[in-house]
Amino acid sequence: MAVDVYRNEPFMDFTQPDIREKMLSALKKVEAELGREYPLVIGGEKITTADKSTSINPSNKDQVIGVVSKADQDLAEQAMQSALATFEWWQDVEPKERARILLKAAAIMRRRKYEFSAWLVYEAGKNWAEADADTAEAIDFMEFYAREMVRLSEDQNLTRIAGEDNELVYLPLGVGIVIPPWNFPLAIMVGMTTAAIVAGNTVVLKPATPTPVIAAKFVELLEEAGLPGGVVNFCNGSGSVIGDYLVDHPKTRFISFTGSKEVGIRIYERAAKVQKGQIWLKRVVAEMGGKDALVVDKGVNALEAAQAIVTSAFGFSGQKCSAASRAIVHAEIYDEVVNHVAELTRKLTVGPSHIEGVNLGPVVDESAYNSILKYIEIGKGEGRLLAGGGKAEGNGFFIQPTVIADVDRNARIAQEEIFGPVLAIIKAEDFDDALAIANGTEFGLTGGVFSNDRFNLKKAREKFHVGNLYFNRKITGALVGVQPFGGFNMSGTDSKAGGYDYLLQFTQAKCVVERF
Ligand SMILES: NC(=O)c1ccc[n+]([C@@H]2O[C@H](COP(=O)([O-])OP(=O)(O)OC[C@H]3O[C@@H](n4cnc5c(N)ncnc54)[C@H](O)[C@@H]3O)[C@@H](O)[C@H]2O)c1
Numbered sequence: 043m044a045v046d047v048y049r050n051e052p053f054m055d056f057t058q059p060d061i062r063e064k065m066l067s068a069l070k071k072v073e074a075e076l077g078r079e080y081p082l083v084i085g086g087e088k089i090t091t092a093d094k095s096t097s098i099n100p101s102n103k104d105q106v107i108g109v110v111s112k113a114d115q116d117l118a119e120q121a122m123q124s125a126l127a128t129f130e131w132w133q134d135v136e137p138k139e140r141a142r143i144l145l146k147a148a149a150i151m152r153r154r155k156y157e158f159s160a161w162l163v164y165e166a167g168k169n170w171a172e173a174d175a176d177t178a179e180a181i182d183f184m185e186f187y188a189r190e191m192v193r194l195s196e197d198q199n200l201t202r203i204a205g206e207d208n209e210l211v212y213l214p215l216g217v218g219i220v221i222p223p224w225n226f227p228l229a230i231m232v233g234m235t236t237a238a239i240v241a242g243n244t245v246v247l248k249p250a251t252p253t254p255v256i257a258a259k260f261v262e263l264l265e266e267a268g269l270p271g272g273v274v275n276f277c278n279g280s281g282s283v284i285g286d287y288l289v290d291h292p293k294t295r296f297i298s299f300t301g302s303k304e305v306g307i308r309i310y311e312r313a314a315k316v317q318k319g320q321i322w323l324k325r326v327v328a329e330m331g332g333k334d335a336l337v338v339d340k341g342v343n344a345l346e347a348a349q350a351i352v353t354s355a356f357g358f359s360g361q362k363c364s365a366a367s368r369a370i371v372h373a374e375i376y377d378e379v380v381n382h383v384a385e386l387t388r389k390l391t392v393g394p395s396h397i398e399g400v401n402l403g404p405v406v407d408e409s410a411y412n413s414i415l416k417y418i419e420i421g422k423g424e425g426r427l428l429a430g431g432g433k434a435e436g437n438g439f440f441i442q443p444t445v446i447a448d449v450d451r452n453a454r455i456a457q458e459e460i461f462g463p464v465l466a467i468i469k470a471e472d473f474d475d476a477l478a479i480a481n482g483t484e485f486g487l488t489g490g491v492f493s494n495d496r497f498n499l500k501k502a503r504e505k506f507h508v509g510n511l512y513f514n515r516k517i518t519g520a521l522v523g524v525q526p527f528g529g530f531n532m533s534g535t536d537s538k539a540g541g542y543d544y545l546l547q548f549t550q551a552k553c554v555v556e557r558f
Pocket residue numbers: 221222223224225226230248249250251280281282284285286289300301302303304305306308309329330331332362363364459461487527528529533534
């Protein structure tokens with residue numbers, strides 16, 4: 043198979059009139075398609091159920107994005123049986139053939155890029171740039187994992203010894219349950235699903251509750267790309283009803299999960315229990331939350347550091363596992379950085395995400411909205427409110443970007459993942475103290491340091507305990523193939539999505555030795 047070297051999908055520049063026009067017309071096209079019904083897809087068969095979930099626009103609570111059929115445990119069982127039967131032959135399909143389907147799916151998505159971004163704007167509340175980055179990352183995952191599967195299917199490098207032929211092959215595992223989050227409802231869902239299937243597994247895909255339509259759109263695209271029925275079984279449904287059922291199922295071989303610490307732990311514990319008739323230990327890939335910090339050392343440009351803090355804290359309204367929810371600032375530069383952060387934050391605009399140029403769209407749903415507002419109230423008692431501090435105007439789940447300074451390192455807003463536009467600023471005595479504060483949570487996902495001191499950067503390189511560490515820049519926006527992504531401690535299993543080791547987690551390696 044002749045493919046070009048892997049390159050990241052470029053981001054769109056919406057200041058260009060032709061690009062802006064394409065986005066506007068995609069938004070119009072998608073708006074005309076809102077409210078449609080989407081079936082489950084099991085074994086290639088489209089199944090409409092009486093019980094359905096209704097997805098709404100977080101920017102406008104009265105607008106229905108789509109209505110998606112909902113599986114009960116009987117249908118989840120049907121999805122499992124379909125995945126099991128399909129695995130019998132899908133595992134033998136040439137890796138190159140499986141990879142070709144991903145490349146074709148990537149090509150189709152690239153052609154319909156603006157349309158997919160428009161769905162993200164409406165269903166997840168992403169602004170244009172965030173939606174474009176999500177779609178670009180989805181394309182990247184397919185391009186990258188396709189090439190990776192071809193590489194893994196080639197002869198592997200073993201030490202050769204005389205008189206024997208030794209070979210290592212990577213085999214698929216079996217049926218996997220793919221459970222993605224809503225915050226990268228396209229990129230992460232696509233990456234988790236396609237990594238599993240290109241490696242020769244079949245899956246039951248249970249989309250996140252707030253964003254089933256974008257997942258249904260991707261399942262349609264896979265069919266268009268020629269993916270046979272039964273490889274991906276689209277099984278929308280409630281986590282507690284079908285999630286537990288599928289995780290517990292004795293035929294489940296692996297679970298690929300991305301989401302909160304609480305659900306991740308639940309899945310990890312349940313998957314560890316060997317069920318009657320189960321003949322393997324289930325593999326769990328679990329990527330979870332974060333309480334990510336950007337450390338600012340003395341002697342840096344305070345404005346540049348503040349800009350990186352604000353971008354990292356408030357991109358997609360802080361609803362990124364990588365978002366900076368803590369800024370830890372050296373006492374010598376504290377006041378300067380705090381003032382810049384407050385000033386920059388007050389300039390951010392909040393509004394419906396389909397409006398061009400809006401900085402922060404809504405948060406995803408009512409329960410996120412209530413939980414974040416509760417944390418803001420807690421935060422007001424834990425520090426000095428500098429910006430925001432409550433709800434914002436509109437018929438959606440809008441919250442003002444909120445900055446709270448002088449927060450104690452052990453305060454709740456400095457320890458618990460809020461997953462919204464709330465930044466806690468903490469003063470550190472010196473650089474060592476800043477690192478200790480940064481490491482002082484149960485998480486370890488992303489982190490950053492602004493410093494001009496090479497000794498301190500080296501110290502952070504060695505001692506800042508996170509899976510993705512950034513120096514002198516923002517701490518969000520890891521690129522596929524460039525910055526493999528995953529966290530330490532309660533941030534998960536450090537699977538490094540978009541990295542050269544990722545596919546191995548969906549395979550088992552077999553070594554075959556022939557004496558000549
Ligand atoms: N580390 C990462 O790479 C990464 C990436 C994105 C998001 N996240 C984290 O995800 C969280 C936000 O996403 P979320 O709100 O969708 O998380 P969540 O844990 O609420 O839900 C994640 C998925 O789990 C499903 N689920 C819920 N209960 C279940 C059960 N009992 N059994 C099986 N599945 C169940 C949900 O329906 C959803 O599909 C944040 O904590 C964020 O930090 C982490």
